[in-house]
Structures are given as C-alpha cells and as structure tokens.
Amino acid sequence: MSHVAVFRATLKRELKLLARQKADWVNPLLFFIIILTLFPLGVGAKPNLLREIAPGVIWIAALLSVLLGAERQFRQDYRDGVLEQLVAARAPLLGYSLAKIAAGWISSGLPLILVSPLLALFLGLSAEALLAVVLTLLLGTPLLSLLSALGAALTLSADKGGILLALVILPLYIPLLIFASAAVEQAGFGLNYQAQLAVLAAMLCVASALVPIAVQKALKLNVG
Amino acid sequence: MLLSARQLSCVRQDRVLFEQLDLQLHAGEVLQIAGKNGAGKSSLLRILSGLSEPEDGEVCYQQLPLAQSADDYADNLCFIGHLAGVQPQLTALENLQFWRACFALKSADDWALLATLGLAGLEDIPCQQLSAGQQRRVSLARLWLTSAQIWILDEPFTALDQSAIAGLTARIAAHCSQGGAVLLTSHQPVEIPGYAVREFMLEYRW
Numbered sequence: 087m088s089h090v091a092v093f094r095a096t097l098k099r100e101l102k103l104l105a106r107q108k109a110d111w112v113n114p115l116l117f118f119i120i121i122l123t124l125f126p127l128g129v130g131a132k133p134n135l136l137r138e139i140a141p142g143v144i145w146i147a148a149l150l151s152v153l154l155g156a157e158r159q160f161r162q163d164y165r166d167g168v169l170e171q172l173v174a175a176r177a178p179l180l181g182y183s184l185a186k187i188a189a190g191w192i193s194s195g196l197p198l199i200l201v202s203p204l205l206a207l208f209l210g211l212s213a214e215a216l217l218a219v220v221l222t223l224l225l226g227t228p229l230l231s232l233l234s235a236l237g238a239a240l241t242l243s244a245d246k247g248g249i250l251l252a253l254v255i256l257p258l259y260i261p262l263l264i265f266a267s268a269a270v271e272q273a274g275f276g277l278n279y280q281a282q283l284a285v286l287a288a289m290l291c292v293a294s295a296l297v298p299i300a301v302q303k304a305l306k307l308n309v310g
Numbered sequence: 311m312l313l314s315a316r317q318l319s320c321v322r323q324d325r326v327l328f329e330q331l332d333l334q335l336h337a338g339e340v341l342q343i344a345g346k347n348g349a350g351k352s353s354l355l356r357i358l359s360g361l362s363e364p365e366d367g368e369v370c371y372q373q374l375p376l377a378q379s380a381d382d383y384a385d386n387l388c389f390i391g392h393l394a395g396v397q398p399q400l401t402a403l404e405n406l407q408f409w410r411a412c413f414a415l416k417s418a419d420d421w422a423l424l425a426t427l428g429l430a431g432l433e434d435i436p437c438q439q440l441s442a443g444q445q446r447r448v449s450l451a452r453l454w455l456t457s458a459q460i461w462i463l464d465e466p467f468t469a470l471d472q473s474a475i476a477g478l479t480a481r482i483a484a485h486c487s488q489g490g491a492v493l494l495t496s497h498q499p500v501e502i503p504g505y506a507v508r509e510f511m512l513e514y515r516w
C-alpha cells in the first residue's frame with residue numbers, strides 16, 4: 087500500500103475516465119476559446135486596446151476555465167463511497183490526491199497551454215508576448231490545478247459547493263494573476279520578465295509541497 | 311476479543327441516537343446490528359470503523375484504543391458502507407484493479423472471481439450499465455480478495471438475489487471459520503450456515 091502504487095493506480099484510473107468522459111476536458115477548453123474569441127468581437131476593431139488588455143484577458147479566462155472543472159474533481163468518488171472506503175482503510179490518500187491533481191492539470195491546464203499560441207494571435211500579441219503566455223501558463227496552470235483541488239476538497243460535503251468553491255479559491259488566484267499578466271505585459275514591451283517567472287515558479291514550488299497535504303486532510307475531514 | 315466499544319454515545323442533529331452503548335466482537339463471530347430505520351446503525355458502524363468520532367466513549371481494537379492502534383486496525387479492517395464504492399464509469403475489472411492498489415488485496419484471477427459472483431460476460435461493461443444487485447456484487451468482490459480479519463458491512467444483502475445471498479453467507483462462514491469476525495446490519499434475519507448470528511438490538515430513541 088505504498089503512495090507510489092496508489093498514485094499510479096489512481097492516475098491510470100483518472101486517465102481512463104478522461105478518455106471515457108470527454109466533456110470533462112473538452113468543456114473547459116471550449117469555454118476558454120469562446121471567452122477569448124468574444125473579446126475581440128466585443129471590443130471591436132481596436133488592435134492597440136486589445137493588445138493592452140490581452141495579458142489580463144487570457145489569464146482571467148484561464149482561471150475561470152480551470153475553476154469550471156474543479157468542482158467535479160472529488161465529488162463523484164465522494165458520492166459513490168470510494169473516498170469513504172479509502173479513508174476507512176487508511177489508504178495513502180497523499181498518492182490519491184497527487185494523482186487527482188495531476189489528472190486535473192492534464193484535463194484542464196494542459197489543453198489551455200496547447201491552444202494558447204493560436205488564441206494569442208486573435209488578440210494581436212507579439213511573438214515575445216506569445217512566448218511569455220506559454221511560459222506563464224506552463225508554470226501557472228499547475229498552480230491553478232493545485233489550488234482548485236484544495237477548494238474542491240474543502241467544499242466537498244457542502245451542498246451547492248460550486249459557488250462556495252469559487253468564493254474560496256478566486257482570492258487565492260490573485261497573486262498568480264498579478265505576476266502572470268505582468269510577465270506577459272513586460273514581454274509585450276520587449277522587457278525582461280524573468281523575475282515574474284521566478285516568482286511564479288516559487289509559488290508553484292510552495293504550493294506543490296503544501297497543497298497535497300492540505301487536500302488529504304480536507305478529504306479526511308469531509309468523509310469523517 | 312477483537313473489537314470492543316465502551317460507553318459509546320452518538321448525537322446527530324440534536325438527537326441522541328444511542329448512549330452508553332457497550333459492544334464486543336470476538337474472533338469467529340457474526341454480529342448483526344438490528345434496529346429501525348434511523349436508529350443509528352450506520353452511524354454506529356462508521357464510529358466502529360474509525361470513520362467518525364463518537365460523542366463520548368471509546369473504541370478499542372485488541373484492547374488498545376483506536377488512537378493508538380488505528381494503523382493496525384485499518385490494515386485488518388474491510389469496511390463496505392451502504393454506498394457501494396464502485397466507480398460507475400469503470401468496468402468491474404478496472405474497479406478491482408484500483409482497489410487492489412489501494413487496499414492491498416490478494417492477487418487472484420479476477421475473471422474467475424467475477425464469474426463465481428455471477429458476473430461472467432459483464433466484466434468489461436461500465437458498472438453504471440449493471441443492475442443495482444450486480445453493482446453490489448462487484449462491490450462485495452472485495453470480500454473474496456481481502457485478508458482483513460474484521461469485516462464491517464452496512465446492509466450487504468441489499469438488492470441481492472437468493473443465489474448471491476447464499477454465496478455471500480457461504481463466504482462469511484468461511485471467513486469466520488478462519489478466525490475472522492463480521493459485523494453487519496440487515497433488516498432481514500441473517501442465517502450463516504454453521505454459525506449462530508448474535509443479534510444486537512439498537513432501540514430507536516426520540
């Protein structure tokens with residue numbers, strides 16, 4: 087019953103589920119694409135204005151689309167009694183939580199990174215800014231997945247947990263939003279944005295060390 | 311004495327479900343908790359399995375309070391609550407594979423096991439397409455793979471047909487003959503071939 091074995095088994099199981107329930111990863115992706123295509127339509131033919139607001143727009147769209155899939159993360163296992171049995175058997179929940187977070191990132195973070203270069207073109211971003219978008223998403227989306235897993239675990243047993251989850255988690259996204267959009271903005275001006283990337287990397291390191299432990303505790307509390 | 315509870319009390323929504331409850335479970339014994347709907351059977355099982363804390367009193371595993379023996383206890387416990395614990399989009403085989411990693415189950419021929427449970431031909435169909443009784447059978451398949459000594463089963467006979475009930479009681483009898491102990495709830499009288507089932511009545515309180 088090692089953490090590694092449980093991590094592997096859970097990750098395999100989650101990937102199978104993602105292959106079977108395509109809506110879980112297609113919906114957040116479509117949501118992201120739709121928000122980003124609505125902006126040029128809403129703002130109109132003002133390429134300079136679009137380029138100015140693009141960093142914030144891309145990042146807010148990313149936050150919301152990751153949040154969209156977050157609520158479902160542990161809900162089904164909670165309703166079916168899978169979590170209850172894992173807690174009763176004192177199975178290594180850390181491995182389970184880590185695998186859930188990894189699968190959450192694969193379903194809602196990774197697709198965003200893959201389509202982001204295309205979408206940045208809609209908003210008229212330069213090549214440098216485009217690279218910055220991809221780099222900040224690479225560092226930022228795992229952080230989004232970690233925090234949304236924490237929110238999902240905390241609000242697991244609450245009725246109508248969805249809106250509560252958004253209220254708990256969105257404030258935690260603020261630092262990420264500030265540094266990530268600042269990095270893209272700097273890149274747009276041709277300036278160096280390594281400092282912002284370093285801050286994002288530091289936040290990711292802290293969160294990946296601490297959040298899985300918190301998720302594990304929150305799951306236990308909600309089941310007990 | 312494998313498991314004992316001393317002076318347990320449980321309060322749910324300002325209603326006392328039970329108080330000063332004493333209970334013992336010995337090796338080789340089947341104990342049935344009986345009582346009306348809402349009497350607190352499931353709450354009692356959750357407390358005894360260490361999932362929730364009693365309002366008062368303590369649960370001991372091999373004379374040690376759970377606070378000290380929780381890890382040992384969890385290794386020797388197979389808990390199946392009234393929720394089956396079956397992930398509906400996965401097939402019976404995939405559910406078993408996941409449980410094997412999480413609960414340290416014996417490796418065995420899953421196909422043969424599912425066939426003895428009457429699920430031959432349904433091994434690779436998502437469980438949501440199975441009937442309630444068939445899903446229950448998938449969930450109970452864990453009992454054929456676990457090496458845990460204490461089983462705590464909440465309404466294991468729900469939705470099962472006669473042949474499945476016979477299979478399950480035979481499995482419980484085999485488990486008891488090897489020194490295991492079973493704690494279960496059921497609204498029907500439980501007959502285990504070769505074993506006297508001790509009944510523990512939980513009164514419904516206002």
